[in-house]
Amino acid sequence: MPSRYIAYAFVVVLAASLGARAEHTGMVRPPALPAFPPIPPVEGPLGTAYQHKRSKGFIRINAACMHTIAFQKLEGIGETDRIAGSGDEIICHTHLWMHEGGVSSFGTLVRRAEVTMPGRVRDTARLDLQTPLCQREGGAMWYELRGTRCYEADPSYRPTITVPFFDDPTQGFVLGAYAPRPASRLIAIEGNSRQADLRQ
């Protein structure tokens, strides 16, 4: 019987890897293009925690507004205290333009994530449960996402959150402006890093 479950686990991993072959985003057509300020570009200082090839990381947002930050094998990133908002978390920014409830706006999703083991991060937030935004009934739309950027901890970082998370007011949406970057070093940004799949 155990061997059967091992086989099943193998099949699950195989199926998941098949499903993960291509990174993708959808296409949207907002009602109009507002004249919002451009997304601020990536700025330094750059860090060394994310080592090419060795480190792994991804940002995932699914249809249920579940936002996941995951990293493995970051160098020099120690375990945090697991107390939300205490300032020792890594910080991730997603600048975006959005249209929700008939209103267009722009700003930044500010996320914080605990380091549960040295160099390892995995944190998920349901944005629709943590805020009044990202509601499926209203048909929320995000675009102009240049790419999520993640930074090392910065205890002094306190941007003005317009729509805070219910359970952690240090996270949430900054609207009407883009959140400034933390003073700490950049860990990584979203990009096309996927290894070539020789089957394609």
Place this chain on the structure above:
Amino acid sequence: MRPAVHAAIVVVLGLVLLAPGGAPGKEGTSYRMVNPRFIDFPPTPPPTGSFGSAFVPGVSTGRVYRVNNCRQKVKLNDLFSLQRSDGLPGTGDEIICLAHAWMDLTGPRFGTIVMRGEVRSDNGGRFRTELVAQLDKETTLCKPVGVGDTATDTYYESRGTRCYEPDPTYAPPITVPFNSDPTQGLVLGAYAPAPSSPLISTEGLYFGSPGGAFLDGAVFP
């Protein structure tokens, strides 16, 4: 229950639960991270212009795939108010997609990937297109990570692909043309200007009922 049925259930669960973005075919996104070696390029230009009537929310669909670090594909389905193109590359009747990006392609670069795709007929008078940029095959610039084993080639600041209706007058100065079609390729050292034609759609996420009604009270089938 028979083991084969168990296995089938497990495969389906694996696909549904563990694939990036959740269930395959549903809205969502999952992207890997890079630690860029180069920054301080000019900011990518924001979208301008206006949307045409080709993309009908709730009916039309589109997706940007980034198959690996050197390849990008855009698929648009169930488009309206277009004309079928002639099937010949570079004749100016193609849908145009622009992907502004910062790049680490054996050195610091920034610019725009200019892609073109033929407009093909779909069911019931609708149209579809597929645009493919294979930078490793079409240019000498990009080496796939894992091939050659030292490649750091990647692009980033790139999550904003924009697609436009055909514009026969659009001829940006392509710095690195594709081997198969010199009207496509990379504009480097500057961002390609937008075509003068209407926007079809832009890369983004929609959180809502699939096929439902949305957008300022407008109801679509």
